[in-house]
Amino acid sequence: MxxxxxxxxxxxxxxxxxxxxxxxxxxxxxxxxxxxxxxxxxxxxxxxxxxxxxxxxxxxxxxxxxxxxxxxxxxxxxxxxxxxxxxxxxxxxxxxxxxxxxxxxxxxxxxxxxxxxxxxxxxxxxxxxxxxxxxxxxxxxxxxPPLTFHEFLSLTNSENIIKVTSKTVENENGVFNKAFYSTYNISKLNEHFLNYINFGGYPELSLSKVIQSDPGRYIRNDIIDKVLMRDLPSLYGISDIQELNSLFTYIAYNSGNEMSLDEISQNSGVAKNTIKKYLTYLEAAFLIKIIHRIDQTGKKFKRANFFKIYLTNPSLRSALFSPINATDDFIGNMVETAIFSQWQHCQNSQLYYARWQSGEVDFVSLNEKQKPA
Structure with a gap:
């Protein structure tokens, strides 16, 4: 490999x-x-x-x-x-x-x-x-972390579909060359991206057609179940594993959606105080990532009643339920989850989202001056 x-x-x-x-x-x-x-x-x-x-x-x-x-x-x-x-x-x-x-x-x-x-x-x-x-x-x-899309293309010998050009750009820091990426075949690139969403988070899964034929057995047994049933209970003394599993299943199904503690509690059957602890555990285990909402001026809300939860890699959802196709109703959320997972590889990956009555910005990054970028 x-x-x-x-x-x-x-x-x-x-x-x-x-x-x-x-x-x-x-x-x-x-x-x-x-x-x-x-x-x-x-x-x-x-x-x-x-x-x-x-x-x-x-x-x-x-x-x-x-x-x-x-x-x-x-x-x-x-x-x-x-x-x-x-x-x-x-x-x-x-x-x-x-x-x-x-x-x-x-x-x-x-x-x-x-x-x-x-x-x-x-x-x-x-x-x-x-x-x-x-x-x-x-x-x-x-x-x-799990594989980036670029690493997935590299491991599957598909990186030749990417075209890289260099252009001279100028900003307040001076003049420099910057790489720009395009593709020779957008249909084929989209096909690779869909495969990445379903199977691309883990090297062995990316390379094995046998494992891809039954991703649930591989990822659920080797990744999800061992974390939920062995790692987290042994570390944090979790006694109700079924409750933790129920919460994670609900989150995985709704990756990328805006949520609240009240909504999660109502749909998963887990008490709100318990949910807070479980979310901390799942985030520490690198299964999920929580991002919070800011207003139109880039300010954080004093009470974080609403937030988004993303899987750290979209293939976790495919393993729990089933691989999705390009026309699936939930494909938009999985594309968003896949894009979000790329940001988790950045050093400064603190992201937020913004939503108001007439619109929404899925991802917002704040610069050193705490201004939206």
Whole structure:
């Protein structure tokens, strides 16, 4: 499989050793975290790092159950006859299977100054919470989101449909060249975009026709069910999993619609105070994203009675219900969800929406002066 385009952003953080920090790679399930680690190992060797200076552990392997991280590090150093002062790279994949991993990792960073530690995990909500609680000044977080449309085209060898031209533009910052994108075949591009909406969020799903024939089994079992039934309950002590599942199903079906707590409560049967907590959990697990409403002048409302909820990737809805076609009544919402998901890859991705009696703007970004852009 080709390396994801995010690899170009991740690799400099892995090779950065002037700052003594571990790298915590997190994100939703099945977005290619393990594969990107394999590409990292390949690139390190290409760049001259001796293979025996790189060690990879998959913590979910039963053999490692109950073994502390430092014990694994010492075993590696002993077996390879390495000194703790040698420049090495140690990778712990699926770190969430180790209890109190963040405490042990912080201790390793403080003790082994010449070793770069990289960890990854799929229980994104748990990783983020524990990383921020215990890893301040010791961990660098890197979130790997679902595929962008551009990455989807690249992985499926379809990027040749895109035409790129460069034009000279001028603004208050000066004169510079800017890339503009068009297509050689708009019908084919629309076909690819519809496939992205239905199957494009996850690399394996994008490339496998077998999995695409039954996306519900693949995504629901491997992504949605494991998050709703295992990750979130274990982290936040959720007891009513059926209630959480009911809420998420309602949100997924209505992705991109304006909602209110009263409306969600009425339609899902979940109490409003419980809904607030569940929304926080689902957002921490990178399944949904909430955006709030602003008025025509760009000001936020004091009481956020209405808001929009988007799935982080439209293929989640296709898995829960069924793939949609270009004439489906809900295609507009899914196109909007797909476009919104691209914005989540931006550093400054704080978006809002505006709605008034005579019109609506789906996405609004505020600049440094808090003016609509």
């Amino acid at each position: 080709r390396a994801r385009e995010y690899f170009q952003l991740l690799y400099p953080l892995i090779t950065e050793k002037r700052v003594k920090r571990a790298l915590v790679l997190m994100g939703p399930r099945r977005v290619g975290k393990t594969v990107i680690l394999y590409h990292t190992i390949e690139k390190l060797i290409e760049d001259g790092i001796p293979p025996d200076n790189i060690c990879y552990f998959s913590i979910e392997t039963p053999l490692y159950n109950g073994i502390f991280l430092e014990e694994l590090v010492k075993l590696y150093l002993q077996l390879q006859s390495k000194k703790s002062t040698e420049n090495c790279y140690i990778i712990f994949d699926e770190i969430q299977y180790l209890k109190d991993w963040e405490i042990h990792l912080k201790s390793l960073v403080d003790s082994y100054h010449y070793i770069k530690f990289i960890v990854s995990g799929s229980a994104a909500a748990a990783l983020k919470l524990k990383s921020q609680e215990s890893g301040a000044g010791r961990f660098t977080e890197f979130i790997l």
